[in-house]
Amino acid sequence: MVQIVPVIMSGGSGTRLWPLSRTASPKQLHALVSEMTLVQETVMRVTGSEGDYVFTPPVIILNESQHELASRQLDALGVAPSHYVVEPFGRNTAAVAAVAAEVVEDTYGADALVLLLPADHHIRDVAAFRRAIAAGAELAAAGHIITFGIAPDRPETGYGYILRGEPVGEGYGVSAFKEKPDRARAEAFLADGRYYWNAGIFMFGAAAAKDEMARYCPQVLDASADAVRLAVREGAKVLLDGGALQDCPSISFDYAVMERTDRAAVVPADIGWSDVGSWNALWEIAGKDGDGNVARGDVEFVDTRNSYALSDGCKLGVVGMTDVVVVATADAVLVVDRSASQEVKTVVERLKAQDRTDLL
Amino acid sequence: MVQIVPVIMSGGSGTRLWPLSRTASPKQLHALVSEMTLVQETVMRVTGSEGDYVFTPPVIILNESQHELASRQLDALGVAPSHYVVEPFGRNTAAVAAVAAEVVEDTYGADALVLLLPADHHIRDVAAFRRAIAAGAELAAAGHIITFGIAPDRPETGYGYILRGEPVGEGYGVSAFKEKPDRARAEAFLADGRYYWNAGIFMFGAAAAKDEMARYCPQVLDASADAVRLAVREGAKVLLDGGALQDCPSISFDYAVMERTDRAAVVPADIGWSDVGSWNALWEIAGKDGDGNVARGDVEFVDTRNSYALSDGCKLGVVGMTDVVVVATADAVLVVDRSASQEVKTVVERLKAQDRTDLL
Numbered sequence: 001m002v003q004i005v006p007v008i009m010s011g012g013s014g015t016r017l018w019p020l021s022r023t024a025s026p027k028q029l030h031a032l033v034s035e036m037t038l039v040q041e042t043v044m045r046v047t048g049s050e051g052d053y054v055f056t057p058p059v060i061i062l063n064e065s066q067h068e069l070a071s072r073q074l075d076a077l078g079v080a081p082s083h084y085v086v087e088p089f090g091r092n093t094a095a096v097a098a099v100a101a102e103v104v105e106d107t108y109g110a111d112a113l114v115l116l117l118p119a120d121h122h123i124r125d126v127a128a129f130r131r132a133i134a135a136g137a138e139l140a141a142a143g144h145i146i147t148f149g150i151a152p153d154r155p156e157t158g159y160g161y162i163l164r165g166e167p168v169g170e171g172y173g174v175s176a177f178k179e180k181p182d183r184a185r186a187e188a189f190l191a192d193g194r195y196y197w198n199a200g201i202f203m204f205g206a207a208a209a210k211d212e213m214a215r216y217c218p219q220v221l222d223a224s225a226d227a228v229r230l231a232v233r234e235g236a237k238v239l240l241d242g243g244a245l246q247d248c249p250s251i252s253f254d255y256a257v258m259e260r261t262d263r264a265a266v267v268p269a270d271i272g273w274s275d276v277g278s279w280n281a282l283w284e285i286a287g288k289d290g291d292g293n294v295a296r297g298d299v300e301f302v303d304t305r306n307s308y309a310l311s312d313g314c315k316l317g318v319v320g321m322t323d324v325v326v327v328a329t330a331d332a333v334l335v336v337d338r339s340a341s342q343e344v345k346t347v348v349e350r351l352k353a354q355d356r357t358d359l360l
Numbered sequence: 361m362v363q364i365v366p367v368i369m370s371g372g373s374g375t376r377l378w379p380l381s382r383t384a385s386p387k388q389l390h391a392l393v394s395e396m397t398l399v400q401e402t403v404m405r406v407t408g409s410e411g412d413y414v415f416t417p418p419v420i421i422l423n424e425s426q427h428e429l430a431s432r433q434l435d436a437l438g439v440a441p442s443h444y445v446v447e448p449f450g451r452n453t454a455a456v457a458a459v460a461a462e463v464v465e466d467t468y469g470a471d472a473l474v475l476l477l478p479a480d481h482h483i484r485d486v487a488a489f490r491r492a493i494a495a496g497a498e499l500a501a502a503g504h505i506i507t508f509g510i511a512p513d514r515p516e517t518g519y520g521y522i523l524r525g526e527p528v529g530e531g532y533g534v535s536a537f538k539e540k541p542d543r544a545r546a547e548a549f550l551a552d553g554r555y556y557w558n559a560g561i562f563m564f565g566a567a568a569a570k571d572e573m574a575r576y577c578p579q580v581l582d583a584s585a586d587a588v589r590l591a592v593r594e595g596a597k598v599l600l601d602g603g604a605l606q607d608c609p610s611i612s613f614d615y616a617v618m619e620r621t622d623r624a625a626v627v628p629a630d631i632g633w634s635d636v637g638s639w640n641a642l643w644e645i646a647g648k649d650g651d652g653n654v655a656r657g658d659v660e661f662v663d664t665r666n667s668y669a670l671s672d673g674c675k676l677g678v679v680g681m682t683d684v685v686v687v688a689t690a691d692a693v694l695v696v697d698r699s700a701s702q703e704v705k706t707v708v709e710r711l712k713a714q715d716r717t718d719l720l
Contacts (some may be wrong), residue, residue: 002500007406018677019675019677097671137454140648155570182591224576243545246390249623282616300710301706302700302703302706302707303700303703303706311693313691314689314690314691314692314693314694315379315696315711315716315719316689316692316696317378317379317692317694317695317696317707318695318696319694319696319697319700319703319704319706319707320696320697320700320703321695321696321697321700324681324684324695326693326695327675328688330674331673331674331676332674332676332677332678333671333674333675333676333677333686333688333693334678334679335676335677335678335679335680335681335684335686336677336679336680337680337694338680339663339679339680340663340679340681342681343662343663343679343680344679345675345676346662346663346679347660347662350660351660351675357674359675
């Protein structure tokens with residue numbers, strides 16, 4: 001059986017779900033959709049075997065401030081990652097892919113497959129997701145570098161798009177990567193039918209990725225290899241060397257490799273995917289009551305429709321409202337119209353300008 | 361100079377301003393409009409002298425759970441009430457008026473004038489208010505029992521109305537008291553021009569009120585007099601006797617006396633009055649920024665209009681909203697459309713049903 005090593009990218013500290021998501025407890029460490037946190041859900045999706053493939057224990061990549069909470073959450077599930085790779089600072093996804101390839105090759109050999117997964121996504125149809133992984137693994141084992149494509153169901157302007165090329169196995173070659181489009185182009189992409197959202201989920205053989213990185217972004221590869229080689233190890237914890245990592249360009253894996261290599265392939269994944277990118281996205285994927293409301297925590301809705309309320313402690317009363325999101329934490333409360341969910345970043349920017357690190 | 365004794369009715373525990381207003385810290389003990397609490401504002405309105413009249417130190421009527429906080433607030437202003445009359449339980453405003461008449465007569469003699477003031481109202485034009493008091497005092501000194509009438513500026517269905525009669529001094533006789541009307545009647549009252557809102561502010565000579573109560577509600581007067589006579593006194597504190605008070609019918613001063621006596625008079629008071637009866641009322645009377653917003657505490661408004669936000673500690677972000685009220689306390693948060701402000705009581709009723717006394 002071929003081994004697939006899930007490498008979970010858990011280092012983000014997204015601000016779009018403020019005030020719940022904070023630097024030290026970012027969204028992937030919160031139970032937002034189910035009783036499990038997003039990182040717990042991510043890990044539990046890739047266990048056991050699928051077809052001819054077997055999942056190894058995961059590798060978790062994160063930063064120091066998240067390490068304790070994340071490891072406690074995985075301990076609680078009885079999951080023992082082979083490595084917690086701690087980044088002293090973020091260096092974007094190309095560095096993450098390079099570090100992943102190094103660690104996986106060291107541990108499982110050059111033929112092991114790396115499955116690079118963001119820790120903060122929600123996937124509704126796990127069975128379909130695992131079938132897509134198996135399809136991708138076949139192509140990855142044949143030397144391709146895989147990205148998974150989500151068929152768009154709306155003219156989203158917040159994601160990059162992938163234009164598929166000719167069929168290859170259960171996927172397609174990649175004709176082109178497209179930056180986030182404007183509305184008109186997004187509508188054209190949606191109508192065309194050959195475009196997918198780029199979900200930021202990748203799969204590759206460790207050696208194949210290193211080959212391509214040596215060709216297209218050798219500085220990233222070298223600096224990342226040094227950061228792993230010089231890392232301080234302590235049990236499962238691998239503290240990457242900051243000096244080495246400082247020499248690593250901060251660049252995305254898409255830009256550094258995927259848009260350049262002729263080994264790119266896209267595997268369509270009809271999996272009920274969401275990047276949980278806003279409070280409104282969370283309302284959309286959540287189970288609702290008969291009034292279209294979602295309540296998490298100690299919430300009373302009165303004469304309220306199509307709203308989302310989350311309290312992590314206090315009593316929350318929502319009266320006579322429509323289409324509102326209310327999030328109450330111990331030290332901050334957010335009230336936002338669902339249609340303005342993206343503007344939460346304005347509050348976060350103001351807090352940064354006010355140096356309110358206690359709230360970030 | 362004739363003495364006017366302000367008797368401040370501070371015993372209420374209104375739930376319409378939940379979650380700020382609670383049993384032990386009701387709305388009159390919060391700084392809602394200015395930097396002063398409503399009871400502080402109420403006391404400071406009736407100091408010094410006005411025309412031929414001089415205000416004595418106030419008498420405060422309240423319940424035990426509010427005594428400590430209220431006395432601290434008045435101490436902070438350097439105000440020393442002559443009495444804190446503590447009700448072991450509420451017995452409505454007829455009993456309050458009777459107790460006030462007894463205490464004032466005991467202290468200042470039968471000719472002293474009692475000015476009975478709710479502690480939880482806001483009055484914008486204090487000079488006009490004081491002029492109305494002086495006009496009322498002249499009538500009260502002549503034996504009338506005065507209620508102050510607010511000229512309606514909208515067809516309000518939440519207040520009782522007074523139909524004025526023939527002119528008497530600077531006021532009018534009372535033709536009729538009208539219960540809270542339905543919308544059509546409220547509109548007719550507004551159009552008529554002879555109707556006033558009954559603001560629940562009364563003025564009378566101590567002896568005159570006792571005469572009328574002896575005639576129209578002798579049980580109230582007797583029980584109240586006993587409650588004062590048997591009270592436990594401790595410095596300025598007068599703890600009314602519960603046993604005596606239990607024999608007192610619970611009835612309003614309007615119903616017990618004003619609607620029956622031929623000594624009733626109404627003095628119009630164009631004073632910018634509000635009973636601060638809902639969060640929307642508070643938004644209406646507050647100073648607003650250019651977007652029509654009111655912020656109290658640590659609030660960030662983003663793309664928000666005509667809204668009210670109050671935080672008593674945490675950071676509050678309000679994004680993309682219109683016509684919303686948000687109130688955040690340490691243990692409870694309320695979000696309500698301004699037009700639904702009266703429905704806050706539904707949340708409070710649910711909390712009662714759930715026996716959540718910690719939140720009430």
